Amino acid sequence: MEPGACKVPDRDRPPHWGTMTNRSRFLRASLLTLAALTGTAPAAAPATSVTLIFDPAGPWDKAVNESAGGGLERAVREHGMPYDTVTSADQNDMLSRARAAARSGSTLVIGVGRASAGALSKAAGEFPKVRFVGVDALPGGANTVGLRFREQEGGFLAGFLAANVTSTRVLGVITGAEDATARKYRAGFEAGVTLACPDCRVLRASLPRGGNMVGAASLARGQYARGADIILAAVGAGNRGVVTAATAVQCLRASRLPAGVRFHADPYRNVPRSDPYRAECHGNTRPVFAIATESSLDAPGDTDVDRKTLNHTLTSVLKRADNAVFTLVDEVAKGRPWRAGDRTFGVENGGIELSMGDFNAALVPPALRAKLTKVQRMIVNGVVKVPVQ
Structure with missing residues (x-):
């Protein structure tokens, strides 16, 4: 990879990042404890709240799911937004979990897997103010993005x-x-x-x-x-x-x-x-x-x-799904303009490499x-x- 070809600051994902939901709760609890000790109120919660939905292979698949999870954690470390992760049982369950995430206040819902496009497209039509992202899939709708690979x-x-x-x-x-x-x-x-x-x-x-x-x-x-x-x-x-x-x-x-x-x-x-x-x-x-x-x-x-x-x-x-997810979440957290549609990642931008x-x-x-x-x-x-x- 050419130096500087990928703009992601840290391309080395950790092999294990623990249970994300628990770590998210720990982060919020730590902020409240700090406020109590110092007498100051914690900073306002960031505008972005993320839910990542793994496909049935689960978060430790040594493949795209695990890599996507690593990218989200990197973004959370940098921006501190609240987040959650769940694993879907099938595509019907992917749709149910995407709907549940949107109803619970997530502003960015990310689904992993090639088969997730249909569920994310349907959820995006029902929740036009929520942004939906497919990893290795291309959902449809103005409020959707597909992170795909060359x-x-x-x-x-x-x-x-x-x-x-x-x-x-x-x-x-x-x-x-x-x-x-x-x-x-x-x-x-x-x-x-x-x-x-x-x-x-x-x-x-x-x-x-x-x-x-x-x-x-x-x-x-x-x-x-x-x-x-x-x-x-x-x-x-x-x-x-x-x-x-x-x-x-x-x-x-x-x-x-x-x-x-x-x-x-x-x-x-x-x-x-x-x-x-x-x-x-x-x-x-x-x-x-x-x-x-x-x-x-x-x-x-x-x-x-x-x-x-x-x-x-x-x-x-x-497939460096970690770089793709980090790039997208980082842009949203920084308030960059939303670019709907297909976003491809390859050699040039850190999406594809040989081990x-x-x-x-x-x-x-x-x-x-x-x-x-x-x-x-x-x-x-x-x-x-x-x-x-």
Whole structure:
């Protein structure tokens, strides 16, 4: 990410922020206690009151819900507005909770999840003086905003990275059937691969509607068997199945590569392996990897307790819902003009990034990170036009 590309002051969200409702009550109680001790009245309550409604995955999903919650807490720390958080059971419950929040005095109601658009649109029509925000969704109405993401840019960075370190020049991508967001990931991934390695090819597979982790793992095993050594997982909750397949397969063997596929490079020959990996993958072999989307699955790709040994999640494409939510709430708290409609977040404004940390430090060396920074700059400057399908 280019320095200064994101205007959010603190992009590092805490891993846990506790029960928000309780912390909100604690904040208000602390202000009253301070007033009693000093004999002064607390400052007037801020005009903005926020309710954040998580989708059924809940606040600790390690994905968009959790990230959105982190962004709200950051805004609360900065502006001190009252807030509440609830988890919806389904879309009917999302509507009920949005209505309840509006009736109780919330001036800003934020719903998380792609399926939240309908409920938020209906509530917005019933409460025209309340502002409604969809995270990863685009509700309708003059009092609504959709905070959405340019997933194709994350896919592009992932494809560029994968093409730089593939040993077979065969890569894979698994998407959910009829999933428009997954198609954006795939389009970006394939374009990123082409930029870095025009001779590489990308295998495609789709998980049927209602598919699960087992189905995703089966598709991934099939692509590894066809010579793919890195697979982009864009199947939502099924992403973990692709990572599980990578940790189970561990490596490709030269003796079992399909016709027309061979090893072209060995970029990770000097990365330490765990004992189980060395026992299973000796001789002329190369490791396999998964790339997760939507959330970080770096930890599940680690097969031992040593992060310095080779792990099987190359990276994860992260949606920085925390930055998007913080930006929106910060604008409202400061009284900035309301801009209804679609607000997109990508590489330029801190909405999309690849995870980089202890789990993949040995997999993405500094020279390759420098290349990724240049590609990010190309995206921001419009030199690269990333396709959406």
